[in-house]
Structure formats: structure tokens, C-alpha cells
Amino acid sequence: SAVISQKPSRDICQRGTSLTIQCQVDSQVTMMFWYRQQPGQSLTLIATANQGSEATYESGFVIDKFPISRPNLTFSTLTVSNMSPEDSSIYLCSATRNTGAYDEQYFGPGTRLTVT
Amino acid sequence: QQQVKQSPQSLIVQKGGISIINCAYENTAFDYFPWYQQFPGKGPALLIAIRPDVSEKKEGRFTISFNKSAKQFSLHIMDSQPGDSATYFCAATHRGDMDSNYQLIWGAGTKLIIKP
Numbered sequence: 001s002a003v004i005s006q007k008p009s010r011d012i013c014q015r016g017t018s019l020t021i022q023c024q025v026d027s028q029v030t031m032m033f034w035y036r037q038q039p040g041q042s043l044t045l046i047a048t049a050n051q052g053s054e055a056t057y058e059s060g061f062v063i064d065k066f067p068i069s070r071p072n073l074t075f076s077t078l079t080v081s082n083m084s085p086e087d088s089s090i091y092l093c094s095a096t097r098n099t100g101a102y103d104e105q106y107f108g109p110g111t112r113l114t115v116t
Numbered sequence: 117q118q119q120v121k122q123s124p125q126s127l128i129v130q131k132g133g134i135s136i137i138n139c140a141y142e143n144t145a146f147d148y149f150p151w152y153q154q155f156p157g158k159g160p161a162l163l164i165a166i167r168p169d170v171s172e173k174k175e176g177r178f179t180i181s182f183n184k185s186a187k188q189f190s191l192h193i194m195d196s197q198p199g200d201s202a203t204y205f206c207a208a209t210h211r212g213d214m215d216s217n218y219q220l221i222w223g224a225g226t227k228l229i230i231k232p
Contacts (some may be wrong), residue, residue, distance in 0.1 A: 001162070004159075005175075032221075040203075040225075040227075041224075041225070042222045042223065042224050042225050042232060043160070043205070043222050044203065045219060045220075048219070092159050092160075094159075102148060102150075102167075102211070103148075103211060104150075104162055104165070105150070105162065105220060106162060107152075107159035107160045107161070108159050109157075109158055109159045110157075110158070111160050112183075
């Protein structure tokens with residue numbers, strides 16, 4: 001498996017500000033992803049973090065709002081820019097590792113963001 | 117066609133009973149079907165996964181049953197315990213499609229409560 005840590009674990013931010021979430025994996029992984037999850041709901045993929053190049057965003061998510069970096073194989077950041085209360089959510093980092101039979105996907109503990 | 121439909125939305129089972137959660141999919145190209153367990157305040161944790169070349173996979177008290185012709189798969193939790201109370205997500209992906217970036221298509225989730 002892969003051990004994934006995220007910082008911060010939670011934050012309360014004012015509208016109009018930005019927050020950068022860090023994701024660190026304990027060893028090399030193939031893919032890294034960022035998800036958003038509203039409490040009690042399923043996961044929504046924001047983007048795939050590509051090492052050394054621009055992230056690949058899903059429909060409804062744009063780089064200006066959610067800039068992502070992945071400078072190496074084990075670290076990525078997600079910034080939530082110009083926040084509004086609608087951005088209040090849990091943000092999850094995930095990574096895949098090839099186990100031979102599968103590319104298993106593992107998740108960090110999440111960052112709980114509240115925008116006031 | 118990319119959807120994974122999960123049911124029930126919530127489930128209450130007596131301690132020692134069998135918990136059954138079902139998922140259905142349309143995309144016959146899907147070839148990897150994982151189940152995730154998520155406790156409140158935590159990220160999803162990979163529980164068990166199956167490929168379509170087998171009809172059943174068992175790991176301890178957890179079993180995936182897979183019906184390729186019906187395009188359905190289910191999670192069975194035997195001898196359910198209060199510690200199994202969590203939200204369970206099924207997912208699916210097509211690992212052979214590099215363009216998909218191995219993105220998981222998620223079910224809506226099932227909140228499972230095991231009554232002591």
C-alpha cells in the first residue's frame with residue numbers, strides 16, 4: 001500500500017483568500033489525483049496531477065481556480081483560489097501504485113475546508 | 117454509460133448478520149472493480165478488488181461476487197460487526213485505456229450501520 005499524508009488536516013478561511021493543500025506519498029507512485037467530497041456524498045475528481053506538466057482537469061474545474069503542482073513523483077499541491085462558501089468541502093489526495101495485478105489507488109486523510 | 121449505480125443508499129444490519137451492497141455498471145470495457153471503506157473524518161481505504169475473469173474473491177469476512185453477464189458486482193460482509201459501520205463505495209475503471217488515466221468511476225456510497 002501507499003501512505004499518504006495531507007496538510008493541513010482542516011482549515012477555516014475567509015472568502016476571497018486562497019489555501020494550498022500539500023500531499024506527500026511515502027514512496028514513488030504512478031498517478032496522483034485530487035478529489036472533492038461533500039460530507040455524506042461520493043467523490044468528485046477535480047484533476048489528475050501530472051509530474052512536470054500541467055494537470056488534467058475534469059469538466060467543471062479550471063486551472064485558475066484550482067492550480068495544481070506535482071514537482072516530483074511523491075509530492076503534489078492543490079490550491080483553492082479566491083474561495084467562496086461553495087468551496088467548503090473535503091479535499092482528498094490520492095495516488096496509484098502498480099502491484100502487478102492492479103493499479104491500486106490509495107487516499108490521504110483529507111483536508112476539511114470551511115469558507116466563511 | 118460511465119455510471120456505476122450503487123444500492124442501497126443506507127443499510128442497517130444486526131451484529132453477526134450478512135451485509136450486502138450491490139453495484140451495477142453499463143460500460144463493458146470496465147476491468148477492475150474495487151470496494152472502498154470510509155470512516156467519518158477519514159479518507160477512503162481500499163478494502164477488496166476484483167477483475168472480471170473471476171466470479172468471486174474473498175478476503176476474511178469480505179467477499180466480492182461478480183456477475184459479468186448481468187454487469188453487476190456486490191460486496192458481502194459476513195458476521196458483520198459494529199466496527200464495520202462505515203460508508204462503502206464501489207468503483208470501476210478500464211485499466212487498459214491509457215487515456216482514462218485509470219480514473220475510477222464511483223458509486224454513490226452506502227452508509228452501513230451494524231446494530232449491536
